[in-house]
Amino acid sequence: MKHKIAPSLLSADFLHLKEEIELINDSEADWLHFDIMDGVFVPNISFGFPILEAVGPILKKPMDVHLMIVEPEKFIKTVAETGAYMMNVHYEASPHLHRTIAAIKETGMMAGVTLNPHTPVYLLEDIIHDVDMVLLMSVNPGFGGQHFIEHSVEKTARLKDMITRKGLHTLIEVDGGVNMETAGRLLTAGADILVAGNFIFKSHNPQQTIRDLKAL
Ligand code: DX5
Numbered sequence: 001m002k003h004k005i006a007p008s009l010l011s012a013d014f015l016h017l018k019e020e021i022e023l024i025n026d027s028e029a030d031w032l033h034f035d036i037m038d039g040v041f042v043p044n045i046s047f048g049f050p051i052l053e054a055v056g057p058i059l060k061k062p063m064d065v066h067l068m069i070v071e072p073e074k075f076i077k078t079v080a081e082t083g084a085y086m087m088n089v090h091y092e093a094s095p096h097l098h099r100t101i102a103a104i105k106e107t108g109m110m111a112g113v114t115l116n117p118h119t120p121v122y123l124l125e126d127i128i129h130d131v132d133m134v135l136l137m138s139v140n141p142g143f144g145g146q147h148f149i150e151h152s153v154e155k156t157a158r159l160k161d162m163i164t165r166k167g168l169h170t171l172i173e174v175d176g177g178v179n180m181e182t183a184g185r186l187l188t189a190g191a192d193i194l195v196a197g198n199f200i201f202k203s204h205n206p207q208q209t210i211r212d213l214k215a216l
């Protein structure tokens with residue numbers, strides 16, 4: 001499978017949200033990544049569901065929703081109603097992850113589990129069969145534009161090994177500090193989808209940057 005690119009809306013110009021969505025629609029981006037933060041699970045607050053509801057009807061790409069909130073299971077129905085394609089919940093915020101994953105899938109959405117940089121991939125041994133995707137954080141969640149944590153490359157390779165060993169087809173998405181250089185190494189290590197915020201939206205020509213990332 002050719003790798004996918006998911007620009008992160010967090011780095012877009014919110015004053016011109018409609019134009020930013022149109023830019024994504026007319027680009028080679030595969031998904032659009034939405035970062036929802038609650039100021040509790042992570043030390044920052046971004047935007048909430050009204051943005052997904054507003055953007056949904058004009059967006060032509062699948063919505064990849066990354067919930068950086070406590071008790072994400074409370075919002076499964078709400079996220080499904082926005083038309084989201086993928087709902088990612090943090091392992092660290094989900095004491096009953098198996099139940100949460102099942103509930104996400106029941107709505108028809110794809111289910112992803114997200115790991116913070118310090119959470120080891122071996123903790124997924126007994127849940128990996130049930131998820132469609134694992135989202136590895138390659139920065140501490142909460143902010144765009146942070147420096148890539150090097151260890152994430154080796155972590156991606158270890159997760160890829162686990163998936164291959166089990167004969168699964170679970171997708172691997174990596175999020176944080178992605179640029180041309182880190183992207184190349186993550187793809188070699190086994191990543192299927194790369195999220196990029198600042199590198200795309202703060203670039204001189206975001207559509208060309210997406211094309212460059214797709215061409216890797
Ligand atoms: C961080 C978010 C990321 C962020 C990535 O908490 O989960 O999706 O937008 O931004 P960059 O690519 O700028 O590191």
Ligand code: ZN
Nearest residue numbers: 035066175195
């Ligand atoms: Zn994210």
